[in-house]
Amino acid sequence: MAQTQVPVAPHGGSPAPHPPQAWKWYDYFTFNIDHKVIGIQYLVFSFFAYLVGGLMAVALRTELLTPDPDFIDPTLYNAFLTNHGTIMIFFWVVPAAIGGFGNYLVPLMIGARDMAFPRLNALAFWLNPPAAALLVASFFYGGAQSGWTAYPPLSLITAKTAQSMWVLAIVLVGTSSILGALNFIVTLLKMRVPSQRWDQLPLFCWAMFATSALALVSTPVLAVGLGLLLFDLNFGTSFFKPDAGGNVIIYQHLFWFYSHPAVYLMILPIFGIMSEVIPVHARKPIFGYKAIAYSSLAICLVGLFVWVHHMFTSGTPPWMRMFFTVSTLIVAVPTGVKIFGWVATLWGGKIRYTSAMLFAVGLLAMFVLGGISGVTLGTAPVDIHVHDTYYVVAHFHYVLFGGSVFGLFAGIYHWFPKITGRMVNEPLGKLHFVMTFIGANLTFLPMHELGLQGMPRRVALYDPQFVDLNRLCTYGAYLLALSTVPFMINMVWSWIAGPKASGNPWNALTLEWTTASPPLIENWEVLPVVTHGPYDYGMLDYTNGRPYTEPAEQEA
Template identity: 45%
Template sequence: MITATATEKETKNYLNAEHGLKSWLLTQDHKRIAILYLIAVSVFFMVGGLMAVLIRLELATPAGDLLDSNTYNKVFTMHGVVMIFFFLIPSIPAILGNFLLPLMIGAKDLAFPRINLLSWYVYMLGGLFGVFVLITGGVDTGWTFYTPFSTTYSNGYVVMTAMAAFINGFSSILTGLNFIVTVHRMRAPGLTWFRLPLFVWAHYATSVIMILGTPVIAVTLFLLMLERGLHIGFFDPAYGGDPVLFQHLFWFYSHPAVYIMILPSMGVVSEVISTFCSKKPFGYTFIAFSSLAIAVFGFLVWGHHLYVSSQSAYAGMVFSILSYIVAIPSAVKVFNWAATMYKGNVRLETPMLYALGFIGLFTIGGLTGLFLAAMGLDVHLTDTYFVVAHFHYVMVGGAVMGYLAGLHFWWPKMFGRMYPQAWSKIAAGLTFVGFNLTFFPQFILGYLGMPRRYHVYPPEFQVFNVLSSAGASILGLGFLIPGIYFFWSLKNGEPAGPNPWGATGLEWQTASPPPTENFPITPVVTAEAYDYTEILSANAKEVTHVG
């Protein structure tokens, strides 16, 4: 499905086209902006990870011996705020999406390069507020900012933290807006909607959520800041205000936000599985439309967070049935991925290992979501470690595994270098094992009744907490190793070549790393997506040649 006979001798690429700090900080090249995001997001991931280490260390014993309660509360709050607003939401869209979307659709850049750069600066400004809070003593509201605790009783920098998330929201709105316009107007000639890679579909659906959901959290945080800072009470029970209204507004965004985090990962996994099976994804249209279905239905299920918050039982019923319905498209995706492997040419390269890990963990994460959607069962499970385990299976087992799959898959494209295969496979294995050891025990803890956000806990919960902390150390190692070899590969990795995995997308038709203008000549697409015939016949020739 290609075109564009790449000019082989071209050594100029986006990385070495210009030099100096200024050429990076003022760049409008989507690829360079993606790298800026990569650096910033990685830093926040480390900060959030450090918080996780502190949490797991503290919870290894039932008593509060490492941190005091106040510090512990600040640590889990910052873990949540940093990981959700500064890592998970921007990770795949702002790094991989930014880098790949124009390449995948054969464009020279996103529709609005200056807005793209602006989004990074907005992100950094939000980050600055976050870092300020972190340095000056933190905040203890929990990432959910529930009123009236956050507005009246918390003793941290609530306005600053809300401001960080508020500002950061605009960064994600700008990214979403840019992606939507880009997909609509920047596709290469011949690249019809149903020839788009599934990664693009997933990002399109994600962008819809970003532009429709994020403003609602923004205005909710705006009200929160007014109430906290200026004592203008919107949710204050003293004047008849309703703290539960805050929860409705909060979850109207924050539930769809879960799909902002997971949909791009699903896009990555569709690409990776297809490539390493040399096969078009089974049920391409179903996978594409399931992304849109998730984006639409995802907006109608927020009330399942409020079954025990005095919400009417009938409202609860509606939210419950819709929550089950939103689960179906995810199930459809999982089955289609598995079916793609059937009679495929399965190669267990590192990205594939991560993608298969994603399928396993996301399946468990999704299925345990069914427990929480069941109203009668959720009454027992909500606000316990079962919920913590569930969303870590989706967020870490799903979103982060997908992010790592994508990073390993496109790293050679981004930097033109391969990373060491043995190490990366070990890291993938450690991540998978460590992850399960960390979070599976938490399901059991949750059903036993251990509430979340507990600094100290009754001693009978210790066994599973120790298991979880032990698993976390393995998981931490699994995250650390890629950090090291990725860094190492920048200088020392084997040159990758334009298409090291035998993949089909347009991004593989240009050099690695790509030139600043992406394609020397605008490609014209004449074939369906995921057509492996040409690549396979080239491989076959090679095989005969060798043999």
């Protein structure tokens, strides 16, 4: 068994004529076609969006300190709740997970010099800033106020200009998502270094493949639904106007046919990040590589046939309620396979308590609860009681905050040395984790009871009997807001003045760690040769040194 990664391949494709040695800071603000630049652009851009969406959540929670609508105007409250959801989904989790980590890591993990279509890739990113600008501008017209779901007829009669801008913004990021998905699929199929077999593909790449396939199938349907909504809003059509023969339920089908798979778009890449972070920091092979790889595909397939569970109390015939109850429950099986696989990976490991690992294990802990509450929600009899209540809010924050956001932070701490060439400050990272973990549970755990007891979601005023639990949630939200402070200090400070990172500071086995930190502009001088699996921890002989040594680390 080869113990080291010997770069023996000849020059694989001659590099572009005279690329610069390294990117300057201003290159990150240009139409740059390097996948690493684009990945960083996505990550930084989406983090700022996260801050904006988070501040909106703080305003919402402050309003809910008291049962009366006494903090902000109710229309602004609805604009905030609409854009909080929109931003967190379309401008934070999706672009950070898919655009950010996907673009940065996929070529590096498969031994490619870039994505298959670099210009398309840059174009996909640059669709995002104008979309964000549209959302910001929509606030001058009151902001869209019909929830991120934008159900007609409410969306057709409330703040119409802002709603139109919202639709255009979502269509722009949706287009970006489709272009990105196409790029990932072609890259993964065609650009792998020849020595990499499919069973040596890192699980993050499997997850990106499943995610991209799902995005490619479902996103156009959302674009259709929103396009028809735009016509109804501006051009006098009546697809969704019941008094003119339209049908409001059709919109819900079009919307959820995309937007349920969208939750898998938001979690599959995160699952991929989990499968990378846990083995490295537990020093163990991933438990059940094939099961985890194929369960991504299974989730992707079954995930296309569950969307009606968002419509159990809507205009949904009985047989459909039952069909989609069963299909929804089935998704729990492949998801469980992943969870159990990660827990089993911990068994017998030598677990490093790094910030990345803490966030990954925190995700496990949170996601288990979100998954269980998801099973209860997936059954029509219970959903008829708790649909559109805080129980749902609790559930999707456990899977989207406890899942996706924890996973994004795990990924950021894990790949920060690779991306910046510097180490993060671990004590600050741990402080960030503790605050986030306590804050998230304090915010979202009491919401289960609120929903079961009878508090609907998306309300600015509520029954005074719920005031105590709401206070608790709000204090948790404040703690969450504060938790970003040590994170931001850590990021800025470590990026500027953190200790220099070697090419492979975690002694990890995937290909991105075979190049320098930060990687060269075309990723490698000489393309690497894959000689072992991505998770062969404990199987390699380290007596002659670490599995990968950094080839070009001497530059300052």
